[in-house]
Amino acid sequence: MLSMTNISKKFGDLEVLKDISINVDQGKVIVVIGPSGSGKTTLLRCLNVLEQPERGEVSIDDQTIDFSQKVTKPEIRELRKQTGMVFQNYNLFPHLTVIQNIMEGPVTVQKVDKAEAREVAIRLLEKVGLGDKADVYPYQLSGGQQQRVGIARAMAIDPKVMLFDEPTSALDPELIGEVLQVMKDLAQEGMTMVVVTHEMSFAKDVADEVVFMDGGYIVERGSPTEVFENPQQDRTKRFLNLLQ
Numbered sequence: 121m122l123s124m125t126n127i128s129k130k131f132g133d134l135e136v137l138k139d140i141s142i143n144v145d146q147g148k149v150i151v152v153i154g155p156s157g158s159g160k161t162t163l164l165r166c167l168n169v170l171e172q173p174e175r176g177e178v179s180i181d182d183q184t185i186d187f188s189q190k191v192t193k194p195e196i197r198e199l200r201k202q203t204g205m206v207f208q209n210y211n212l213f214p215h216l217t218v219i220q221n222i223m224e225g226p227v228t229v230q231k232v233d234k235a236e237a238r239e240v241a242i243r244l245l246e247k248v249g250l251g252d253k254a255d256v257y258p259y260q261l262s263g264g265q266q267q268r269v270g271i272a273r274a275m276a277i278d279p280k281v282m283l284f285d286e287p288t289s290a291l292d293p294e295l296i297g298e299v300l301q302v303m304k305d306l307a308q309e310g311m312t313m314v315v316v317t318h319e320m321s322f323a324k325d326v327a328d329e330v331v332f333m334d335g336g337y338i339v340e341r342g343s344p345t346e347v348f349e350n351p352q353q354d355r356t357k358r359f360l361n362l363l364q
């Protein structure tokens with residue numbers, strides 16, 4: 121469903137991703153963990169071409185972009201249509217109501233009929249437990265509620281893959297659970313997901329594969345049991361010990 125092959129990405133002289141390859145089968149959840157600055161966000165941003173790597177390929181379903189060739193805007197647009205991205209700071213439009221936020225992508229980018237987009241948005245709002253918040257503005261919601269709107273908005277374009285970039289790290293601890301629950305529900309429904317998070321309990325419960333990154337490399341990968349209970353690499357052990 122989704123693959124990233126031999127991706128390398130530099131910012132100036134700093135090589136942030138070093139020959140990274142990842143495969144995600146349909147319906148699977150990959151959780152990416154690692155210290156701050158290890159390249160996790162950049163990895164996600166390369167997956168939907170918010171950043172352009174120097175080398176390597178990204179494939180979603182039957183579309184492949186080879187970054188060693190010149191990449192065109194229509195190619196990027198096409199790939200983005202397959203991915204829903206959830207950001208750390210929600211990135212909702214403050215001047216639009218909740219339902220307008222969710223309808224924005226389908227109506228302006230995908231040219232979906234407004235009535236149809238509204239129906240989908242209402243269904244998604246109910247799914248994330250905010251059926252009664254359609255007409256309020258983001259500032260009238262808690263951080264957890266805003267992030268659930270962020271998830272509904274990302275889902276509105278009917279993506280093949282959902283990408284989550286530390287979706288709970290801006291939230292007060294008591295609001296984290298409600299967002300993780302929505303993500304767990306999505307995973308259970310068979311959504312293909314790549315999740316960057318520091319929530320190790322989520323990784324243990326939901327991940328099919330855990331990828332540990334450090335210094336732009338994938339240091340270790342495996343099932344949650346393998347990575348958390350029997351890490352092979354010293355760097356992984358040190359990182360996990362620091363969290364305890």
Ligand code: ADP
Nearest residue numbers: 131134136154155156157158159160161162163
């Ligand atoms: P993580 O998500 O694991 O914290 P990032 O992918 O955000 O790591 O960052 C990896 C490295 O790339 C860091 O050293 C960061 O400072 C650098 N970096 C990220 N984005 C940019 C950018 N737009 N310009 C320059 N350096 C960047």
